[in-house]
Amino acid sequence: MPTERDPRIQRSLRLATGTALCLATSFGLALPIPFLAPVLCLLLLASVNRPLPFKAGLALALAAMLTTGIGLLLIPILKYYPLSGVLLIGLSLFLVLRFGLRGGNSLIATFLVIGLTMISSAGVAAFDLAAMVIGALVQGLLLAVSMVAISHWLFPESPDAPASPSPPALPAEVVDRVALRAALIVIPAFLLALIDPANYLPIILKAVSLGQQSATTDARNAGRELLGSTLLAGLLAILFWCALSLFVHLWMFFLWMLLFGLVLARKLYRVGPTRFTASFWLNTFITLIILLGQSVQDSAAGKDVYTAFAVRMGLFILVTLYACLMMHLLEQRPRKAQGLT
Incomplete structure (x- = not known):
């Protein structure tokens, strides 16, 4: 093998292969909430260019179980004091997101957000549902760590490869506003x-992804970055579903995801020309997995896939438009205050 190779090519192959393998394995094992594992695998591969040691993987799974378990403690407050519970969760979300923006561990912050929102809302409907979501998250995380190790074995990182550039740190004076x-x-x-936790839990994952993407996007590009990535993911999901309908099989699911993943990974690592940021392509990939995973589950349950997809896509677009509105409103206030001063 040649010693001089663009590390971005290896990273693109690793990200697409690991995500596709995790997707096929998760659905093949019929894990609860099977699209969680490939989303977590995608986030791990995009953020870390080294395989996680076995002990680190177990520690991460334990941390996920403990952080998401916080949502179980909030269930009685939401049931008996709903207004106080919502206000408490809103304040906790602000503190957790501010912790992540100030340099805290992004995965821990994500697990805390999931615990505060997904677990607590599922527990209001049924405690068993909340426990199932925690179990699905831990199982998906363990599977994701295993697929990360396999993908690194298939496409190892070169020892002399430069590290991925870290995102620029936000100025201290805007961290609170961005977290809010x-x-x-x-x-x-x-x-x-x-x-309705059973139908709207994926909306939380989409909103969390939008909230993280908004931290690296300004108000001028909010529509193109947030709404553009959501619409592109919907279009890719339609093309993916039409291609998969030609021959429905688990291996074809893997191969099509590998193909679509390679296209998106090349854009994410800028192997091919692109005008959009890495967060745009990452959000597109995450939304594509969520839409496809829900459609496959709807098909297995005998639901009308096309109606459910249209409703889900409409909700995703509404959540994205609301995110763009919040960005514009909270972006204009400092400028007006500065002009008055």
């Missing part, structure tokens, strides 16, 4: 999940 904006983006999806 991200919390306001997640809260409406959480309120929807309180109404």
